[in-house]
Amino acid sequence: MPELPEVEVVRRGLERWASGRVITGAEVLHPRAVRRHTAGAEDFASRLRGHRFGPARRRGKYLWLPLDPGFCVLAHLGMSGQLLIQPAGTPDERHLRIRITFEDPAGGELRFVDQRTFGGLSLHPETVVPESGALPDVIAHIARDPLDPLFDEQAFHGALRRRRTTIKRALLDQSLISGVGNIYADEALWRARLHYERPTATLTRPRTTELLGHIRDVMSAALAAGGTSFDSLYVNVNGESGYFERSLDAYGREDEPCRRCGTAMRRRPWMNRSSYYCPRCQPAPRVRATAPLPR
Numbered sequence: 001m002p003e004l005p006e007v008e009v010v011r012r013g014l015e016r017w018a019s020g021r022v023i024t025g026a027e028v029l030h031p032r033a034v035r036r037h038t039a040g041a042e043d044f045a046s047r048l049r050g051h052r053f054g055p056a057r058r059r060g061k062y063l064w065l066p067l068d069p070g071f072c073v074l075a076h077l078g079m080s081g082q083l084l085i086q087p088a089g090t091p092d093e094r095h096l097r098i099r100i101t102f103e104d105p106a107g108g109e110l111r112f113v114d115q116r117t118f119g120g121l122s123l124h125p126e127t128v129v130p131e132s133g134a135l136p137d138v139i140a141h142i143a144r145d146p147l148d149p150l151f152d153e154q155a156f157h158g159a160l161r162r163r164r165t166t167i168k169r170a171l172l173d174q175s176l177i178s179g180v181g182n183i184y185a186d187e188a189l190w191r192a193r194l195h196y197e198r199p200t201a202t203l204t205r206p207r208t209t210e211l212l213g214h215i216r217d218v219m220s221a222a223l224a225a226g227g228t229s230f231d232s233l234y235v236n237v238n239g240e241s242g243y244f245e246r247s248l249d250a251y252g253r254e255d256e257p258c259r260r261c262g263t264a265m266r267r268r269p270w271m272n273r274s275s276y277y278c279p280r281c282q283p284a285p286r287v288r289a290t291a292p293l294p295r
Helices: 004-017 041-048 153-162 167-170 181-194 205-224
Strands: 024-027 057-059 064-066 071-076 079-086 096-102 109-114 121-131 133-136 266-271 273-277
Touching: 004 057, 004 064, 004 079, 024 041, 041 121, 064 121, 064 133, 064 167, 071 096, 109 121, 153 167, 153 205, 167 181, 181 205, 181 273
Parallel strands: none
Antiparallel strands: 024 096, 057 064, 064 071, 071 121, 079 109, 096 109, 121 133, 266 273
């Protein structure tokens, strides 16, 4: 599933090619693509017509295009969702689910393509959250991401200390910190030399600060590379893949030598996913902590 860097790449493409444009029509080609819009496909299409897309926005892994007055189109990319800007008249993609046309056809049309149909578009009211501005009501609980200038490191550290959980579980909890998924969690933990089962109550404030720095570094590098694409399913709005997978230090490198110490990297099943780590650089915790260590 796309994580923060991939979603931000798509957001920037929408900002350039879709924001400010007036919608003249919308066509839903597969009902699952609007299943989160409970009023149905016809309502979704009719409510879009005549509205203008505002600036594309993102919170963690979620992105949306505001519409006036007071509601927005929320995009959930799922496992294989793509938002593409295609010239009018371009042959339909095999898995095209939604087509949105604009007042100026020379600028192309916005298409939602989704092979596995886990993603979709939906309309939602925007709600005003203190210090966050307007957000789609269904994601108002999502935390800020570590690249957000207003991300509160102290509050995040306090939340980690209070939770009886492990560090990778905490990093994937979007109510604590948003935008981090399986790939970038493994990358940041490798850089920080932390095992994915390290209890959060054992993290000191300097250790949390160090980990956040690694999360920011790896996400910024991935963003500069256009994101991570293991296949053709993740692309930007122009259909181009990212190439950060060439720079991954942990994820997907089972049995390959650790780039820091040379030990063979390992993979372990974890919450219906996999965790990749170096057994030497990231030793497993000996016991689960029963009480927090000093701050």
